[in-house]
Amino acid sequence: MTDPEEQWWYDLTTKQVVRGRKLGKAVDRLGPYASREEAEQAMERVAERNEQWEHDPKWNDDEE
Numbered sequence: 001m002t003d004p005e006e007q008w009w010y011d012l013t014t015k016q017v018v019r020g021r022k023l024g025k026a027v028d029r030l031g032p033y034a035s036r037e038e039a040e041q042a043m044e045r046v047a048e049r050n051e052q053w054e055h056d057p058k059w060n061d062d063e064e
Contacts, residue, residue: 007032010042 005020009031013024017039023029030046033039053059 007034008036008039009033010039 007019009018009023009029010016010033011018011024011029013028017036018024018029019036030042031039033042
């Protein structure tokens, strides 16, 4: 298992990347990520996944 001090998180409250013991509440963060760069791109990944899900016929309940 990866050492928690080496993991990165994206804090949804502060909109900053944090590491190790500087974490806020679990509900207010995304991660863990292996690198700072991955954590910095967290919101971009969320937007991409949301877009994919919105157009996935398996999850789309809208009638056409």
